[in-house]
Amino acid sequence: MSTTRSPSEIRRPRMALLAQLPVFLTLDGKRAVVAGDATHIAWKVELLSAAGAAVSVFAEDVKEQLQAISADPPGGPVTLHARCWQSADFAAASIAVGAFVDVVEAERFATSARRAGVPVNIIDKPQFCDFTFGAIVNRSPLVIGISTDGAAPMFGMAIRTKLEAVIPAGFALWAKAAQNWRRLLKASRLNLAGRRHFWRNFVGHALAHPDETPERSQFDTILAATRKERPSESKGAVVLVGAGPGNPELLTLRGLRALQCADVILVDDLVTPEILEFARREAEKILVGKTGHRPSCKQDDVTDLMISLAKSGRQVVRLKSGDPMIFGRASEEIAACRAAGIPVEVVPGITSAQGAASSLGLSLTQRRRARRLQFVTGHGDNGRLPDDINWHAVADPSATTVIYMPVRTLEEFCTAAVRHGLDRHTPAAAISHATRSDECIVTGTVGDLPARLAANPLPAPVIVLIGRALEEAEAFSASEASAVDGSPYPALPFRDATLTVCEAGTETVPVLCDLTDSRSAPGRSGFFPRAKD
């Protein structure tokens, strides 16, 4: 075979620009200075007190609202001073907030604060601010801050509302428990790998049971489960993850979690780079360059690298486009892991055929037209059309056939299929970058698709779909702006259905029941369990 290449680490791209740096300020017991218009500062006084600050308020007109907060502060003490602020007030302060209608007064306050080394915020006057307050989702000690850098506070609020809905109130208790259990865990004498493993189990438990009240006994249970998994043998593990067809949103939740836990990610060329954004920034990403036609890393090299990384105790994710178990050569990698005694798990993914079917609105098993769905590869070990294709199966008019890596051998494939009896007018489509924003499609028939594709080459990866299920031509015909062959799907000479249609049968009584009120399912709940309200 041709040239090969070696695995190469992907240089970490420089971080995207940040409009602001989110930092979380510890204010417990620190002095905060708040001054200016009483109605505008009241909420900030309450906020700073809630964060534990000792708040000194300077306002000529101390309104009822402030007095109420001062009488019953949520956290740190609130002291009211019915006078104007002075430069000396900033002494030993950690944070300053002002509300002034007058720009000159606002600037004077900001300048004085800075001179005293105190970071300052003037409400609604971003030009004087060292920092801004974001929208807050509070599950303390779990705190989420949201900023739009002043661009659209309403947008920030809307996101906050969304997060409030998906983050259960119970997470506060679990976060608190984590804080308390940290010490217990240290005393358990688990090693670093073991402790990491414990926290992984802890998170899994908290996400699954957000409404439980964490108890000491649960600490023991999670610890025992962790010990049972014997993470102390600092052995790594391998997870083969299907990255799906291209659109990062078509990754599974499990795949997302595996990526977030990975120390090292071995990735194919065909995987959309955006998917790697889900990984931790510190994770090492290694391109192992398996592509259809370009030089590839040898499978043995990839396998060896995977095993040696896992043996050194790392969590290795082997990220493959589509589904690892469908033309993904997963079996060799699984066998190698088993031989080396390394735990291996597989996370399935959406194949590009499934992705393409969805984006084209095309059922692969259209009831009247396809009773069998089959996947074949157009690319044998030597890069040529495999010599053991079952042409009888391909020529079956009631099958939908998906060809992986079809481009180079398509003409030969179609010719052979027609020779074995497939109607040359059977609809066929080549889809490139299925489900991605740059998805494009060339449509035709088994007879003319190779020529059409040659005239309009598509960027890899491409799959070809063949079969009468594609007669759902609406998906192609009307308005597919992405059809690149210039000619909208032609009036193909499809013949009328000659298939026997399994239509007969007994119809039974409709059962339409509304489960709205009886939904609460026992047992585990989802990844984003519903918030209690």
Added chain:
Amino acid sequence: MNSKPQSDRRGRVTLVGAGPGDPELMTLKAVRTLASADVILFDNLVAPEILDFARREARTMLVGKSGHGPSCRQDDINALMVRLATSGKHVVRLKGGDPMVFGRAGEEISACRAAGIPVEVIPGVTAAQGAAARLCASLTHRDHARRLQYVTGHDRSGALPDLDWTSLADPFVTTVVYMPARTLAALAAKAIEAGLDPATPAVAVARATRPDEEVVVATMATLPALVADRSPPGPVLVMIGRAMAEAALDTHVSTNEKASARAAMTAAISAVQRAKAK
């Protein structure tokens, strides 16, 4: 572009693949879509935990499509879906596995199109993909399977459909059979009659990827009786082919008849090796 004023009020339909059962095997897009649905029409085959992704205010309606139990008529489901969307709702039609693979999505898409309702499809992991992942058995093991095919084990009347038996008898294919429970014996007989080696590995998986998943590993000749003995509840799928010999290696397959399954598998594996040697 050509946005009409009333388009704001118009509903839409999204067909969502719920995946094989484990809620963690849902796609991110499916989760996001469920969280924005006003009404969710779902099948019996969808794991109940998956509905937890919905908003609390969303209506959830069981439209009772199951393999063998009484079902709603497809026409009634289509009509309900269109009516709800016409009244301005975002309707999610949630289906087990992938809507585009034996999910009868075609009919629902046509109904929406005919009614002028925007329709979108979000694919899902099929039960076979879920089961293969759990068993660590590749569906296209390069030594054993050059082709992967999905067929259904029952037609609309519940009988074995007229399948292309020659393509099932191919020694280098992995065949996934959906809903085969009642027709498995007949299917095995037909496939063997068409030339399939009776010692071909065959695996039945009930409630794939759920916590109570059940796996029976056997051969094409022995599987039907083993499955009939257990008659497992819930959706069952069968995977047939030499590639499935790998399933016997998986440690989490610890069935009652492990010993007999192992013996069958040893025979199957040696058959594979004989074939490879040729």
